[in-house]
Amino acid sequence: MMHFDLLATLYSCFIFAFPLASVLAQSPSSGSPVLTPEIDAFINGLLSDWNSPGGLSVAVVRKADNGTWDVETKGYGLAKADGTNVTERTLFSVGSNSKLFTALATGLLVANQSLEPSISWDTKIKNIIPGWGLTDPVANEEAAIVDLMSHRTGMPRHDFVASLAANMTDVIQKFRFLKPSAEFRQTFQYTNIMYTLLSYIPASVLPSRPSFTRYVKANIFDPLGMSSTTYSFDAANATGNLADGFKKQQLNSSASPFDSGIPRALPFWAQIGGEDGNSGSGPGGIISNAVDMASWLQVLLSGGQHPVTGESVIPAEVIQTVSSGVTIFTPSAQQPFLSPVVYGGGQFQSTYRGHVAAEHDGNVPGFNSFLSRFPFDGVGIAVLTNDDQLGSSISLAVKYHLADQALGLSPLDHKTIVGDALVTAFQSSPPPMQRPANATLPPNGIESLAGVYDDPAYGRIELCLAPTPTTMVAISPACEALLSNITTVLPGTVDLNSTIPTLLAKWDRPFGEYVRLTHFDESIFGLSIFNSYPTGNITAPFWTSPVVVSGPIAEFALDNGTLGFGMIGVWGSGDGVPELVGSTVRERSEVWFTKM
Structure with missing residues (x-):
């Protein structure tokens, strides 16, 4: 959810989305394990060499030649300060990987033919959200669902505008007083609060006025059997499987971003709201594990079908819409093996070493996640971490290493690539302001x-x-x-x-x-x-x-x-x-x- 991190500097990447399962080609490595002893050694070595206080859980899914799925899940490192290890059932906050659920939940309403009046991706927000208003008169009149989900309203992040306890009506009233930083549809600006607003649409257009979180549970989690996935801290904590998010005290990152510091377990970042969620649910509220993320990746790669029953839960055209580029995130490739990047709805789209990828990351205090799928290859990868400071970099390196293995590519040295970029980013951080020796106090004291x-x-x-x-x-x-x-x-x-x-x-x-x-x-x-x-x-x-x-x-x-x-x-x-x-x-x- 929060992106006060180094990913943009590392690769300027989050790689991203595309059409559907009907055009799948099989991975060259389908059938042989991805999570090999070599992969285990790579991940454990990365956690050790980079002094990570936490761990990670991974899921890799591949569609086999006979139409069945090869599914691998595994945990590495520490889940909790008490020494509990990560397993495939350890629960992590997935941060902004929640945005795809929000975009798809909106898509379910778009596809709902019984909804009266009906809505579309181009439905203007002023027509469906009571109290809507923006400072920019053009954006106020013209902003549609597609503009909010693709981050092109002209609004910057404004991440500090509201508390998690703020009710939705109060949050919506704040929008009309926020300054924009660009003109409407002028440029991509990642904006969490627009996904907060999108999460209000079910309550606004459905007669039953369900909370967003209960709507997603009833229409996505439950039909797909994602029984461990929730927006509720209370529900996750009650299982005993919720990981601690770790952060290092006294981290001397000016010397090295891999400094050991003093590992500390953080209080969970969003404890309020229960099953009804809070203002952070739409942009970043989901808690899940590798097992459920494996199921989720299969659903996305299958065009919205349940991986076991074949039942259609999410219309294929809805997945295609949110996976199609609307705004430009990175206009030129940042590495030889990457491409330009575009954004749809909760999905970035580009290519990795010639393979079309649909992807997103997620960052909230104590946790990071990375979900990637390669639609033409039938491959999906999830990496969930509980390292606040290095989780983004760890998940990036692990995700790419797993992709090389799953796609049958000769592996690149992503540990060095990511590590070197991380060091460069830390070294280029601006120094703090130095107060003038002859500083003058304010005129009235x-x-x-x-x-x-x-x-x-x-x-x-x-x-x-x-x-x-x-x-x-x-x-x-x-x-x-x-x-x-x-x-x-x-x-x-x-x-x-x-x-x-x-x-x-x-x-x-x-x-x-x-x-x-x-x-x-x-x-x-x-x-x-x-x-x-x-x-x-x-x-x-x-x-x-x-x-x-x-x-x-x-x-x-x-x-x-x-x-x-x-x-x-x-x-x-x-x-x-x-x-x-x-x-x-x-x-x-x-x-x-x-x-x-």
Whole structure:
């Protein structure tokens, strides 16, 4: 779901989708095992050499000459902090591989001939979603289902706009206040929140008004026998098979992205909502295992048919539609063995070494997934990992290595290719801003900036001035609760002995709990977003992990006589999209908070 990761830099890839099973050609290696001792050694060696604290589960499916399926599933490495190993039934959050389910669930409604009035991929959102509205008048009037699912509305990510607890009506009301970063249908910009909106369509157009998650369960999971797959943390956790997501504390990635650090198990990122889900369900809420993902890959490769009974569960034309390119993700090949990449609905499409591929990755805190299918070869691959920092790279290298084996290709050294690209990406990360030695404080003093601010989309945020030897201000009960626990809950994020002014806020977003503004010069602050996680250690009960630390800024200014501040560098616009320009701070800000 979140893509504050290195995949785009690694291969600029996620490889992607195409027509259907009626044109399948058999893999050269069909019949012989893919998960050989050599593959086992490769995966175990990768986990060991890259100091991964977690593990992974894989599924490989191939259609045999007689029409049956060769299915292989296996687990590697650690599933839990208690030493439990990964098996093929270990449950992982699959992140943005949930988007294909959302697109196909929408397709089931498009194919529903009894629906009155009927909808199509070109149905305009304004006609089916009450409360819909966008700032861009063209996008507001013309945006259709196909535009939302292919990421071409002109909207950037805006991943920090809402909490998981926000109800759908409130989320939809926020859209009309969000700034776009490009013109409608101008460019590809990956946008999770549009899949949140797509997940509201079943409740909007069906008389029974089902929750999205229950609709998917009744119409996809249950008919396909995917009994382990769920949107519910409670249901997954009750099985005892849910993996811990791992992240490393004190990771010295500036020295090496493979630094060992201190492995920590993370709390599951989306625990609320139960069987009815939450605002993150549509873009990234599914929890599943290798066994169910093997079944899912067979369904996709069979044109929507149940792999055992042959019953049609998802119309073939729906799968073809979401697998057909609408927007351009990568206009030119990033490696000799890749091709340009396009995006449909929850699927990227390109070729790998001449083989058409339909693919997507998924990233949420603690977990990564990669699902690939090669429609003309009858091959599908799933890789599920629980390593927050290296999971994207591990799953990428493993997926390609498995593809070489399953497609009968001479293997490339993907461990070196991915590893070298990862090192290069880390080394090219921008350095943090260095505060000028003669920095000037804001014109009305730092104390004037503390207080409650509001943006009609992002909501309220209370900035609390951290105490320093030279600053102190009367604080609210909320700030008192936050600041009294700085050294415990946010260790290392604020130097209380420093004279550099710092503002802190509790934010409660799924990908960032805390905001820190560190004074740079005049009314400009460096902007960082953090999470705080428990350690299980009484003497040091929490540790902090940055989400956004280098590049973004916050700038304060008067707007029509009222104090406010803008965030710049956090909205996640697409590649090549220029920064906002304007004569005022508000005009060039991505989000503008007004002081209450």
